[in-house]
Amino acid sequence: MARIDLVDLAHSYSGAGADPASFALKPTSMTWRQGGAYALLGPSGCGKTTLLNIISGIVRPSRGKVLFDGKDVMALTTQQRNIAQVFQFPVIYDTMTVGENLAFPLKNRGLPRTEIEARVHEIAELLDLTPYLARRANRLTADAKQKISLGRGLVRADVAAVLFDEPLTVIDPGLKWELRSKLKVLHRALDLTMIYVTHDQTEALTFADTVVVMHEGSVVQTGTPEELFVRPDHTFVGYFIGSPGMNVLPAKVQGRQAWVAGHALGLQRSYALPADARIEIGIRPEFVRLAPPAPGLVTAQVERIDDLGRSRFARVRVGDLRLAASVPNGVAATGNGAGLVFDRAQIHVYVNSRRVEGTA
Amino acid sequence: MEKITNQKAWLLVLPVFALVAFSAVIPLMTVVNYSVQDTFGNNKFFWNGVGWYQELLDPTTELGGRFFASLWRNLAFSAIVLAIEIPLGIVVALAMPRQGWGVAFSLVVLALPLLIPWNVVGTIWQIFGRSDIGLLGWTLNRMGFDYNYVADPIDAWLTIIVMDVWHWSSLVALLCYAGLKSIPDAYYQAASIDGASRWAVFTAIQLPKMRHVLVIAALLRFMDSFMIYTEPFVVTGGGPGNSTTFLSIELVKLALGQFDLGKAAAMSIVYMLIIIIVCWVFFTVMTNAGRDRETSGGGP
Numbered sequence: 001m002a003r004i005d006l007v008d009l010a011h012s013y014s015g016a017g018a019d020p021a022s023f024a025l026k027p028t029s030m031t032w033r034q035g036g037a038y039a040l041l042g043p044s045g046c047g048k049t050t051l052l053n054i055i056s057g058i059v060r061p062s063r064g065k066v067l068f069d070g071k072d073v074m075a076l077t078t079q080q081r082n083i084a085q086v087f088q089f090p091v092i093y094d095t096m097t098v099g100e101n102l103a104f105p106l107k108n109r110g111l112p113r114t115e116i117e118a119r120v121h122e123i124a125e126l127l128d129l130t131p132y133l134a135r136r137a138n139r140l141t142a143d144a145k146q147k148i149s150l151g152r153g154l155v156r157a158d159v160a161a162v163l164f165d166e167p168l169t170v171i172d173p174g175l176k177w178e179l180r181s182k183l184k185v186l187h188r189a190l191d192l193t194m195i196y197v198t199h200d201q202t203e204a205l206t207f208a209d210t211v212v213v214m215h216e217g218s219v220v221q222t223g224t225p226e227e228l229f230v231r232p233d234h235t236f237v238g239y240f241i242g243s244p245g246m247n248v249l250p251a252k253v254q255g256r257q258a259w260v261a262g263h264a265l266g267l268q269r270s271y272a273l274p275a276d277a278r279i280e281i282g283i284r285p286e287f288v289r290l291a292p293p294a295p296g297l298v299t300a301q302v303e304r305i306d307d308l309g310r311s312r313f314a315r316v317r318v319g320d321l322r323l324a325a326s327v328p329n330g331v332a333a334t335g336n337g338a339g340l341v342f343d344r345a346q347i348h349v350y351v352n353s354r355r356v357e358g359t360a
Numbered sequence: 361m362e363k364i365t366n367q368k369a370w371l372l373v374l375p376v377f378a379l380v381a382f383s384a385v386i387p388l389m390t391v392v393n394y395s396v397q398d399t400f401g402n403n404k405f406f407w408n409g410v411g412w413y414q415e416l417l418d419p420t421t422e423l424g425g426r427f428f429a430s431l432w433r434n435l436a437f438s439a440i441v442l443a444i445e446i447p448l449g450i451v452v453a454l455a456m457p458r459q460g461w462g463v464a465f466s467l468v469v470l471a472l473p474l475l476i477p478w479n480v481v482g483t484i485w486q487i488f489g490r491s492d493i494g495l496l497g498w499t500l501n502r503m504g505f506d507y508n509y510v511a512d513p514i515d516a517w518l519t520i521i522v523m524d525v526w527h528w529s530s531l532v533a534l535l536c537y538a539g540l541k542s543i544p545d546a547y548y549q550a551a552s553i554d555g556a557s558r559w560a561v562f563t564a565i566q567l568p569k570m571r572h573v574l575v576i577a578a579l580l581r582f583m584d585s586f587m588i589y590t591e592p593f594v595v596t597g598g599g600p601g602n603s604t605t606f607l608s609i610e611l612v613k614l615a616l617g618q619f620d621l622g623k624a625a626a627m628s629i630v631y632m633l634i635i636i637i638v639c640w641v642f643f644t645v646m647t648n649a650g651r652d653r654e655t656s657g658g659g660p
Contacts, residue, residue, distance in 0.1 A: 078552050083553060104554055
């Protein structure tokens with residue numbers, strides 16, 4: 001049980017002297033609160049696994065330090081940090097039974113037999129592994145093996161945090177959902193800090209109460225799933241979260257007015273922006289509605305309609321720009337021409353990819 | 361699911377059958393043929409039934425006595441060699457570097473003994489061990505050891521065992537190294553998180569993951585050592601006395617030294633059956649090892 005602080009942490013696999021732009025993890029400071037369920041979300045190669053391995057002590061960072069409850073743990077080994085980690089592929093000790101696998105970390109720490117037994121049964125019960133305790137672990141299915149890997153972490157009474165490195169990669173889609181709900185239940189039952197690395201936004205948003213989005217080695221936004229959706233701080237977050245992603249359109253912004261491809265859009269707030277910066281506006285497809293052409297609306301060419309079952313999205317073109325817009329029920333998207341209705345409260349303004357707040 | 365019956369498949373395996381017939385079965389049949397007949401030359405053969413086999417398997421006869429003596433000798437040799445080379449190979453593989461220039465270097469050094477022709481290996485050790493001019497033999501004698509592999513059976517055995525260990529431990533080490541390399545890093549990371557000691561990492565991860573290559577290594581080393589001929593023949597010629605006369609040396613003496621084709625053929629057949637049976641037992645035991653604790657019941 002611990003609060004984890006990262007202080008000015010940075011890492012390069014080619015040493016501290018490497019070009020700062022090439023760092024796998026750019027200087028990062030943040031705090032993981034005790035008992036929180038966090039997701040580290042980002043595409044492959046964004047540095048999320050590096051960050052995870054630094055916390056667990058597998059990778060030594062080029063710079064900065066990690067504090068557990070305010071105590072510097074940089075000198076401690078993975079084992080001494082009391083971290084549990086679940087890897088992408090299940091790690092199972094082949095020759096042992098499920099029970100022996102779960103008992104292994106305790107046996108290594110020299111706990112008395114009776115205590116080990118009690119602990120193993122308790123954890124097996126939590127993970128629904130009790131019927132398999134006497135079976136050999138290497139014949140079980142991938143999801144059971146992942147549960148065992150997790151169980152080996154949880155069996156230690158004093159784990160500081162549980163780290164998951166894309167743990168559901170090899171699990172059948174149907175079982176993913178089940179295992180994920182299991183994790184949520186465990187999180188609530190055990191009051192553990194859990195950090196879950198994934199590139200799957202659904203996994204991240206359903207598991208975590210705080211999602212940390214990473215992009216090219218740096219953290220671009222930390223927030224609740226709702227914050228990430230409604231107010232993306234970085235165009236990458238808008239694009240990466242949500243399906244389809246946010247529309248990011250080059251624009252000219254002056255005061256309460258934005259011009260996109262020659263069309264004027266009203267903004268809710270007023271902006272005074274530097275002249276030489278790259279200005280974009282971002283709006284989620286959910287907040288752009290397709291409507292019959294009418295004077296005063298932005299006119300668009302409909303390219304195609306994607307029917308996602310519960311909702312429909314239109315791919316449209318405004319001048320040279322392409323964007324996605326929602327198609328409300330009852331709107332027949334026939335013909336090519338259509339109008340677009342922008343929800344002005346949901347338009348965000350980005351300067352050099354970062355969101356800026358306007359003034360009222 | 362319905363099984364598909366298609367007799368055409370026989371046609372497809374026919375070439376393999378033909379090849380195996382020519383390369384193995386037909387030559388083998390000529391040996392079987394010899395083993396049930398007696399000959400005094402001139403290409404004249406007399407039916408002898410299972411006579412040679414009866415004589416061979418009866419330790420009280422001259423032939424049976426020689427056969428069992430060399431059989432026990434050979435089994436002892438294989439057992440000693442396996443008992444040394446397998447653990448030694450594992451230790452060497454564990455000690456080898458995992459990355460950097462050391463990998464290529466140690467691989468080349470390990471592969472060197474394997475590249476030397478067998479009778480050259482024999483010649484090297486024959487000279488190396490000589491007490492008058494050999495580096496090893498001379499040094500040992502100067503240090504006060506009475507070492508002479510030509511006269512002393514124990515010295516002869518030691519020389520041949522050390523030679524075989526020198527020649528073949530690399531093979532075991534290379535196979536084990538390949539097995540070790542295939543273990544993903546996550547296993548070691550998980551083990552260090554679980555607080556496993558070096559020994560626990562070895563018994564819980566490395567040894568189980570090496571099981572399959574160890575089966576292969578043990579099988580290869582058993583078969584090779586059980587059929588060993590060239591090296592001891594070059595070093596000791598089977599002596600002193602008969603103390604290093606292994607099965608294959610005995611067989612050659614019988615077939616080419618005495619021209620007892622019938623006896624030699626019967627011995628060949630029994631020799632081959634022993635190898636096949638021992639290998640089968642080995643393979644079955646080692647591939648099933650560790651499965652015994654399996655209990656019935658469906659997966660989760």
